[in-house]
Amino acid sequence: xxxxxxxxxxxxxxxxxxxxxxxxxxxxxxxxxxxxxxxxxxxxxxxxxxxxxxxxxxxxxxxxxxxxxxxxxxxxxxxxxxxxxxxxxxxxxxxxxxxxxxxxxxxxxxxxxxxxxxxxxxxxxxxxxxxxxxxxxxxxxxxxxxxxxxxxxxxxxxxxxxxxxxxxxxxxxxxxxxxxxxxxxxxxxxxxxxxxxxxxxxxxxxxxxxxxxxxxxxxxxxxxxxxxxxxxxxxxxxxxxxxxxxxxxxxxxxxxxxxxxxxxxxxxxxxxxxxxxxxxxxxxxxxxxxxxxxxxxxxxxxxxxxxxxxxxxxxxxxxxxxxx
Numbered sequence: 001x002x003x004x005x006x007x008x009x010x011x012x013x014x015x016x017x018x019x020x021x022x023x024x025x026x027x028x029x030x031x032x033x034x035x036x037x038x039x040x041x042x043x044x045x046x047x048x049x050x051x052x053x054x055x056x057x058x059x060x061x062x063x064x065x066x067x068x069x070x071x072x073x074x075x076x077x078x079x080x081x082x083x084x085x086x087x088x089x090x091x092x093x094x095x096x097x098x099x100x101x102x103x104x105x106x107x108x109x110x111x112x113x114x115x116x117x118x119x120x121x122x123x124x125x126x127x128x129x130x131x132x133x134x135x136x137x138x139x140x141x142x143x144x145x146x147x148x149x150x151x152x153x154x155x156x157x158x159x160x161x162x163x164x165x166x167x168x169x170x171x172x173x174x175x176x177x178x179x180x181x182x183x184x185x186x187x188x189x190x191x192x193x194x195x196x197x198x199x200x201x202x203x204x205x206x207x208x209x210x211x212x213x214x215x216x217x218x219x220x221x222x223x224x225x226x227x228x229x230x231x232x233x234x235x236x237x238x239x240x241x242x243x244x245x246x247x248x249x250x251x252x253x254x255x256x257x258x259x260x261x262x263x264x265x266x267x268x269x270x271x272x273x274x275x276x277x278x279x280x281x282x283x284x285x286x287x288x289x290x291x292x293x294x295x296x297x298x299x300x301x302x303x304x305x306x307x308x309x310x311x312x313x314x315x316x317x318x319x320x321x322x323x324x
Contacts, residue, residue, distance in 0.1 A: 015046070015069065015072050015073055015076075017048055017049055017050075018046045018047065018048060018049065018065070018069055019046075019047055019048075019049050019052055020044035020045060020046055020047070021044070021045050021047050021052055021057060022042060022043065022044050022045070023040040023041075023042060023045065024042075025042065026039070027039070027040045027042075028040070029059055029062070029089050030059075031059075031088075031089045031090075038085070038088045038089040040062075040085065041081060041085075043078050043081060044078070045062060045065065045066065045082070045085075046065045046066060046068075046069035046082070047061060047062065047065040048061070048064065048065055048068070051064070051065060059089075062085075062089075063086065063089065063090035063093060066082045066085055066086055066090070066093075067086060067090065067093040067097075069082070070082055070083065070086075070123050070126075071116075071119055071120075071123070074119050074122040074123050074126070075122070079123075079126055080126045080127075082126075083123055083126040083127050084126075084127065087127055094123075094124070094127075097120045097123060097124065098120075098124070100116065100117070100120055101117050101120045101121065101124075101137075104116065104117040105117065105137075110148075110150070111145055111148050111150050111151050114141055114144060114145045114148070115145065117141055118138065118141050118142060118145065121134055121137055121138040121141065122138065125138065130172060131172075132168075132169045132172035132173035132176070133169075135165045135166070135168045135169035135172065136165070136166065136169040136173075136176065136178065136179050138161075138162075138165040139161075139162045139163070139164075139165035139166030139168075139169060139179065139182060140162070140166075140178075140182060141162075142158045142159070142161045142162035142165060143158070143159065143162040143166075143182055143185070143186060145158050146158030146159045146162060146237075147237075147272065149240070149274060149276040149277070151241075152237045152238065152240040152241035152244065153238065153241025153242065153244065153245060154241070155234055155237035155238060155241070156234050156237075156238060159186050159189060159190070159234060162182070162186060163183060163186050166179045166182050166183050166186070167183065170183070175206070177203055177206040177207060180199050180202060180203045180206075181199075181200075181203055183199055184196045184199035184200045184203065187199065188228075188233070189232065189233045189234045189237075190232050190234055191228075191229065191231060191232040191233070193223050193228055196223060197220065197223040197224070200216060200219055200220050200223070201220060203216060204216050204217070204220065229267035229271075231267075233267060233268055233271055233272075236262055236265075236267060236268035237268065237272075239258050239261075239262060240258075240259070240262065240268070240277065240280070242255075242258060243255040243256075243258040243259050243280065243284070244280065246258070247280070247283065247284060247287075252283075252284045252287035252288050253284075253288050255280075255284050256281075256284040256285060256288055259277075259280060259281045259284055260281070262277075263281060273304055274304065275301035275302070275304040275305040275308040275311055276301075276308075276310075277301075278297045278298070278300040278301035278304070278311070279297070279298065279301045279308065279310050279311045279314065281297040282294045282295075282296075282297035282298045282301065282311070282314055283314065285297060286314070286318065291318060291321075291322070294314070294318060295315065295318055298311045298314045298315040298318070299315070302315065
């Protein structure tokens with residue numbers, strides 16, 4: 001194999017469409033109007049297969065390959081070095097990445113967009129591993145996606161990643177009440193009530209706003225009184241995720257068993273009132289022939305959000321069927 005060789009690191013094979021090119025010794029990119037030299041390290045660099053035939057790839061193909069690969073696998077081997085190459089030779093990609101994060105941060109978005117933000121933050125952290133603000137944003141985003149209905153099957157992993165990032169943020173910037181509060185909330189979801197209580201007590205000394213202090217005092221009193229679920233609520237989120245998977249596989253009856261148990265127990269419904277839960281419950285009841293129960297669940301969904309379109313459509317569908 002020649003000096004500018006192709007290789008296929010084991011950890012990279014799952015990323016479809018890419019191949020890897022190792023630059024020859026002393027290979028230098030020339031960037032910008034002044035043709036500033038940027039030496040490339042002798043490590044396998046990801047390229048789109050379509051952009052590499054044989055020989056030396058174009059400079060822009062190198063930058064595009066690095067950027068697109070990191071967006072798919074920000075934890076890859078050599079990821080930090082790939083990010084450094086982007087910083088030195090192709091900074092416009094990082095500018096684009098930061099702009100996307102800001103745009104997503106200012107909007108209410110669904111899980112795929114939030115996942116894009118998370119990946120972007122992970123890439124920026126490759127360049128600034130001690131940036132407390134980036135760690136906080138990553139933790140906040142992972143917690144947020146973990147609470148999204150469509151991500152319930154993966155809530156535990158999202159929450160664990162959030163806790164790691166938030167704790168790192170707190171280590172770097174100890175007086176961060178927002179990070180402390182989010183960690184306490186995650187402790188609560190894992191039923192680590194002593195840790196949640198300890199964090200919220202510490203937080204109470206940092207908060208001056210009267211209304212916020214009052215809410216915090218109520219939460220502390222609740223924990224002190226032991227008025228808490230008797231199991232980790234993250235397990236309920238995982239049960240919702242399992243029910244969604246069962247329904248998608250055509251097993252509405254078994255999905256219904258899980259959902260009705262959660263409705264009866266009530267903890268997750270109380271902590272995270274969500275019309276999507278009751279819509280899912282209604283669909284399962286409808287598919288198993290419980291029309292009255294489906295009507296009731298659609299109505300419960302609409303009591304939480306009167307504009308929730310899937311529940312409106314489901315209610316109208318049942319009403320039309322009943323009148324025909």
